[in-house]
Amino acid sequence: MPILTVIAFLHWLVALGVLVWGLSEESPFLIALAIATAIAGILFLAFERVISLLTDIRDAVGPKIHPDKKSKAERIGGDEENFDPATQSLKDDLDRIRAGLPPIEKPS
Incomplete structure (x- = not known):
């Protein structure tokens, strides 16, 4: 610097x-x-x-980028070994928005 x-x-x-x-x-x-x-x-x-x-x-x-490692976008795509319920919930909300439906309100 x-x-x-x-x-x-x-x-x-x-x-x-x-x-x-x-x-x-x-x-x-x-x-x-x-x-x-x-x-x-x-x-x-x-x-x-x-x-x-x-x-x-x-x-x-630092971490090296390996060509065989999947990107974050590929992991969100529905890979079963990297399933994340929060990611799936966001994906469902995005699908509902794209379909013209409001997202489901979840209780906090």
Whole structure:
């Protein structure tokens, strides 16, 4: 995520500006603010690195798509080994709507 790197560099740029301002004004508050902003930039850079590592790990061990595996649309089509009563209920409601009948109200 390059946007986090850009944000980190912007934090460092702002920290440098505030540090120069704080040193010229001899204000401990502005110097502390510059230090805190620089630390925030470091945290953004570290967060970007963590996100990129987690993305790499996800891509390396994530589920692979197998050609013999059925898609979700094929499973909804009425396959007996993957029968789901909720899916069947939705399918029945869709059939009733297509036929022009209102769906059956189910008690909650």
